[in-house]
Amino acid sequence: MSRGLTLLALARAAVDESLEGPQVQVPQDPWLNEPGACFVTLRKDGELRGCIGSLEAHRPLAEDLIHNARGAAHRDPRFEPLQRNELNRVRFEVSLLSPLEPLEVKTEQEAIAALRPGMDGALLQWGPYRGVFIPKMWKQLPNPLEFLAFLRRKAGLSSQDWYPGTQLWRFTAEDWAEPELRN
Incomplete structure (x- = not known):
């Protein structure tokens, strides 16, 4: 699986778990354990539904991605927390950032x-x-x-x-x- 597909699937799984879904299974790819910074954006019906990210790599990429995916779903102050019945209408986007x-x-x-x-x-x-x-x-x-x-x-x-x-x-x-x- 490509890096992009892996990150998108992991972001969706993290939000699914936060909404009482199955436990996230983090792939054992070594690059996910390296420090990384990312943004996760959620769009519902084409409109922004949440976006949270990190500007600097300060934890393993998988951990950063999971934290930011859940943040985009539940802690973006511009939006109400995402509900389970919205998840199938949400499209995930991931941006992996270079150093500042x-x-x-x-x-x-x-x-x-x-x-x-x-x-x-x-x-x-x-x-x-x-x-x-x-x-x-x-x-x-x-x-x-x-x-x-x-x-x-x-x-x-x-x-x-x-x-x-x-x-x-x-x-x-x-x-x-x-x-x-x-x-």
């Missing part, structure tokens, strides 16, 4: 020049304010100026201003998604 790369930028123009549209995810931080977009957000926000404006807004900052001392990191991701559901 700090970018030396002082202005919004430098940030735009440093980001690679369609390829990079971004973590923006100014003091306690922090926002992150995984690379596939470029599909919704293909204009780099808009991408950064929405990222600042997600961080709780003004979408119009670039604050002195703003820090920016980029990362890439491998993405996998379950096939589109058919009604």
Whole structure:
């Protein structure tokens, strides 16, 4: 089984178990025991239903995936916890992140020049304010100026201003998604 299929199946099994389903069986693939960082996204009827992830590898990938899958289902503050009767209408997506790369930028123009549209995810931080977009957000926000404006807004900052001392990191991701559901 490919890495993507393994991660998707494990994410679904973790959520199934959290909803009184069978116990998760983690495959014995050595790469699942290596440190890894991932995001798990749930979509129901094509709409976002939950998304939780880790930006940095701080535990084995299998553990990170299981934790984030359950978080996307039950702890995303934007949504009510997922119910068992919704699970068959939910499509799972997994993004496996590369390590964060700090970018030396002082202005919004430098940030735009440093980001690679369609390829990079971004973590923006100014003091306690922090926002992150995984690379596939470029599909919704293909204009780099808009991408950064929405990222600042997600961080709780003004979408119009670039604050002195703003820090920016980029990362890439491998993405996998379950096939589109058919009604």
